[in-house]
Amino acid sequence: MTMLLTLSCLLLVSPPVAESEPETPDADPAAEQTEEPSIDAPSQADTAPAPSEADEPDEPATTDEPATEETPDAEPVDAEPAAPAPKQGGETTLVQPFTPPLPVKPPRPDRPLRWRLDFSLGVTSTLVGDTGYLAFSKERPLLGPDLGVRFDYRLGQRLFLGGGAYYSRFATERDPYDGLLSTELTVHEPTVRARASLMTVEGVDVFADLGGGPSIVLDRISSAQTSAKRRRNAAGAFSAMGGVSLYLPKQWLPGKQASRVTAGLETRFGYQFRSAVDMSTKASLDDEPLRTTTADYGDLGLRGFAWGVSLFIRVM
């Protein structure tokens, strides 16, 4: 967790070193323009006289690449002029040497920000208010990894709406009552979340999301002398979260407005509700055991204040 936070902070506070690095073309501008014709996005693509698809319909990228790479070394302006041709018939004709035009790398087209696809990896935690949870963990936070993919679409100048699918897993165990019991708890939680983001400035979004999905709870409560089978319970999980998403703005990226990929850090806070699950258990007995009733240990509600932090890679 600490390493994750440190990495996140380093990512955010590091200078845009990409600007000082040699520019390396990473995409086919023609293909980009084909995929995303600028229509109404408020980008420089609309105002700048960028080469249009009609102007350079067939310009292959492969023809530019050698020229682009040779340009710094060729220095055509300093090249020795061609020797005048021998005069025929005593008359000399001044032949203008042909100077090929300097190869100019076409500026990459700006890329309007119209949609975003994020892949996130982080941790999420619920500060469980139910004291019964302490039978499974010495501490109240229910902490686990969180994986997700989400997509949102730009609906206005600053507003993005979308949603995503996530998967979280929590696992804890304890030997309560001085080792008299042995408890295990594992939660698998696939959820979907709807999300609204407001881009305050490029690089800083505030967002809110509402999520829900099943919560698969596996539990086992054994005694020192009798082991128990793992039981599976299903519960409903609902969350209401809000947070801040910090990411590298296009200005900081090597490709400037043409960049397609960025990364960032997201923190979120809110409330996580999970419906209570019945924590009765079943003894693991020998073959042909007597009909055995087991204790009902009560209900457990894994709900409470929740937070999460994640790193994400954004394609846009």
Added chain:
Amino acid sequence: MNIPSKLTCVLMAGLVLGACNEDDPYADARTLSGPVATHSALAYIDQDRSELMFVRPGDDEIELAYRAIGDDRTQVSWMRPTLDRDELLAMVVPSSQKEEDVEERLFVFPADGDGDARSYDVLAPFSTVDLSPDRRRAVLHFGSGTGANQTGVLQNANQVAIVTLDSTEPPRSFTLNGFGGRLTRVEFPGQTTAGQPGLIQIGDRLRDIVAFLADNEVVLVDMDDAAANQVAVNIGSITFTPEETLLRPANDKFDDPVLFLRSSSSSDVAMLTLAPKVDDDGFTAQVSLLPIGTQASDFITHDGEEVPYLVTLDPSRQALAFTDIRTQQGFSVALGGTASQMFTRTHEGEGGPMNQVEQLVMWGPGGSTIYTLELDGIDDALGRSPRPLGIQTGIESLVVLDNDRALVGSGNNLYVVDFTVEQVTPLSSPTPYDATNSALEGNLLLLGTSAQPWISTVDLTTLDPESMLLDDPISSFHYLSAVGKVVAVHPDPVGHISVAQASAPSRSSTYAAWGFLYADILERN
């Protein structure tokens, strides 16, 4: 501080706050003790929650009931059922000597915990209770032995409290007015039949006598009459440690009621003749010593046709001594074997069922013979000798099942003794059986011995034994007569029992319950 740094601080603070742990209710092992069986439930003490847990076996599952007792400043020092197991007594004392202004109280709960409990302020943290056979009273005291007072608190070793269980009146608390001996034992000499009152007529008053035994002395108290005096009797200068009392009511063969005191270390039986006091409403006792040979390990009274006898069993001489309590004269009957205990039963005489005679049954741990002796006309039947019933592998314990039958434990063998036909039937098993862990459901003998996984039954009409294998060994065995169940408790600290039908135990109708001592731990923390 830039935004990421602030966020980091906020997150770290959240983590720290989340990690802060309050009182952890699951850290330490719970203080549970028990079970004690009533006629319909098993009861456990939960000191942490200050409550009793009643486990009520049903046909298919158990039902749990919790009853509060005391509070966090108190603890339950002991509990036990009444003699008919219809109620449960529990003593509440301060949980620590640092707790002040906490009253010691005796709680009385219904057998299944269903209903209100009564409680009595008993003034002292008594460690022992003796229950009267008539089921009306409980006598609280501090017991005997050097380990009785382990609290370090100054105690009055001769302080007692008499609680009338069928009344809400405050207990009668007092100190024995004796001669300095420490109370060792409490006896109810008049109450010889369970559930029946045992009043003794002294003069023109019926009295309910309790005897407090101490070294060389006895104190008699009328439980019905708080105004009556305590009668303290010093046995004398000889070393006499009373162990047992025996009351002989007055009749035409001896005019005054007599209380006998037996001591294993004495060759005499103390004979206390009870009489009303002349000057007030109390009573008094006149002591005399009755020589009975060398030793008396057990005794009864028997009236011959003319003579009131005291019958004592002398294990050193292996003989039965009959002593006329008027003249101290008597005779003895040789047994020819070891016997130290005896009881009486009625036996069909030669005249048929209408001729019921008193029969004496004698036995002793370590012996190999049970002796029976019919007492009718014993003073005229010179040369009458006891009839032996052989127990081949020796006697370890004997449990009287009813008037006609007894169960003898002997290692891996059990013997069912039928006195009516003088039949001894051996039952053997690969594991030792404890005859004391037995119960009788009609004619079905139920057996469940610790450390082995069997519940066995013996049909006493056919002597056909059957056994049912449980899944785990037994740690204790209980017969709940009111619900017709036998419960085998297995050694698991979270609670593990098997419940079987007492009338016909079988695996198909038996079920187990596991983990019940920790039920609701997630909600009742």
